Amino acid sequence: MSVITRQEYETSRPWIDLDSADVRGYVADQSEDAGFDLECKLTEWHERGIVIFERVVDPALIDALLDDVEYLRKHHRDFDLVAEYRGIRKSVGEFTGQELDSSGVKFESIHAISRAAGRLSLTGTVATFLRHVFRSPPCVLQSLTFYRGSQQPAHIDYPYVRCQTRLAQLAASWIPLEDIHPDSGPLAYYPGSHHPRVSGYFEWGNGSVVMEPDSNRTPMQFAEYLWGRVRDTNTPAKVFLPKKGDVLVWHGNLIHEGTAIKDVQLTRKSYVTHYTSLEGYPPVHRRPDGSGLAENGGHAWDYPWLDANRRRLPSQSRV
Numbered sequence: 565m566s567v568i569t570r571q572e573y574e575t576s577r578p579w580i581d582l583d584s585a586d587v588r589g590y591v592a593d594q595s596e597d598a599g600f601d602l603e604c605k606l607t608e609w610h611e612r613g614i615v616i617f618e619r620v621v622d623p624a625l626i627d628a629l630l631d632d633v634e635y636l637r638k639h640h641r642d643f644d645l646v647a648e649y650r651g652i653r654k655s656v657g658e659f660t661g662q663e664l665d666s667s668g669v670k671f672e673s674i675h676a677i678s679r680a681a682g683r684l685s686l687t688g689t690v691a692t693f694l695r696h697v698f699r700s701p702p703c704v705l706q707s708l709t710f711y712r713g714s715q716q717p718a719h720i721d722y723p724y725v726r727c728q729t730r731l732a733q734l735a736a737s738w739i740p741l742e743d744i745h746p747d748s749g750p751l752a753y754y755p756g757s758h759h760p761r762v763s764g765y766f767e768w769g770n771g772s773v774v775m776e777p778d779s780n781r782t783p784m785q786f787a788e789y790l791w792g793r794v795r796d797t798n799t800p801a802k803v804f805l806p807k808k809g810d811v812l813v814w815h816g817n818l819i820h821e822g823t824a825i826k827d828v829q830l831t832r833k834s835y836v837t838h839y840t841s842l843e844g845y846p847p848v849h850r851r852p853d854g855s856g857l858a859e860n861g862g863h864a865w866d867y868p869w870l871d872a873n874r875r876r877l878p879s880q881s882r883v
């Protein structure tokens with residue numbers, strides 16, 4: 565088992581995670597207008613590990629991604645994309661129609677075949693905000709697309725999303741693709757839980773703070789540990805009930821979960837992107853020619869392991 569210790573997390577934290585972060589001084593030095601109240605949002609991030617922007621996501625891109633998702637669900641056998649269901653990862657082509665409709669199915673990195681998804685990941689407000697969080701261009705590590713609620717128990721992301729070379733340089737955005745119904749199993753999060761004094765460090769075995777294929781502890785043990793931490797530190801959950809057009813951005817160490825679905829007829833279409841900084845982006849996840857999307861100061865590079873001539877979803881020629 566390889567061992568990644570908490571030191572690796574602590575020494576790779578971005579400037580804004582430090583107790584000494586001078587947000588006001590940093591903002592005073594900026595000459596460009598971010599288009600939103602940068603000091604207020606960076607302060608919120610520092611204190612709570614989560615920010616919400618309302619009505620900043622292009623609805624035309626959302627509609628184009630929804631069309632791509634419907635197309636993919638109908639023609640899943642024609643595409644080379646991985647999806648996860650109940651902890652098992654396999655190609656979408658191997659899913660039955662019934663499985664594809666189940667809660668907890670997530671398409672992995674649809675942005676590699678959907679231009680609409682790639683452009684949503686690089687939504688201007690999100691890319692600008694994260695450029696200040698990292699003090700570096702944000703780069704897309706992966707994306708997840710949900711059709712129904714995930715019901716995923718409490719977790720934080722870096723033990724799972726850990727290919728970045730600077731472990732703590734991790735953030736995510738959650739874009740609703742429709743207005744989110746309270747009974748559909750919305751996302752919940754624990755503001756302030758990104759502080760290690762709240763989250764602590766869960767050990768997956770041998771002092772490692774990330775999950776390995778041979779870890780002897782399970783995601784459910786991780787969830788129980790985190791629920792214990794938020795209970796002991798009096799850190800209550802908030803449920804996110806956004807409208808289409810809103811976006812939530814969370815810190816890579818923020819505790820969050822998919823709540824229980826109360827009405828199984830309801831969809832909960834949503835799109836998650838995980839980002840790291842330019843310096844933290846793993847070089848082997850990028851083609852030598854640097855192909856991919858570059859927008860709003862961020863990057864979504866083509867993965868080198870995918871065929872350059874792979875089949876793409878319809879938004880390729882529309883957005």
Ligand SMILES: O=C(O)CCC(=O)C(=O)O
Nearest residue numbers: 714715716751821822836
């Ligand atoms: O959307 C959800 O229900 C959970 C998403 C999530 O936890 C993640 O992508 O890390």
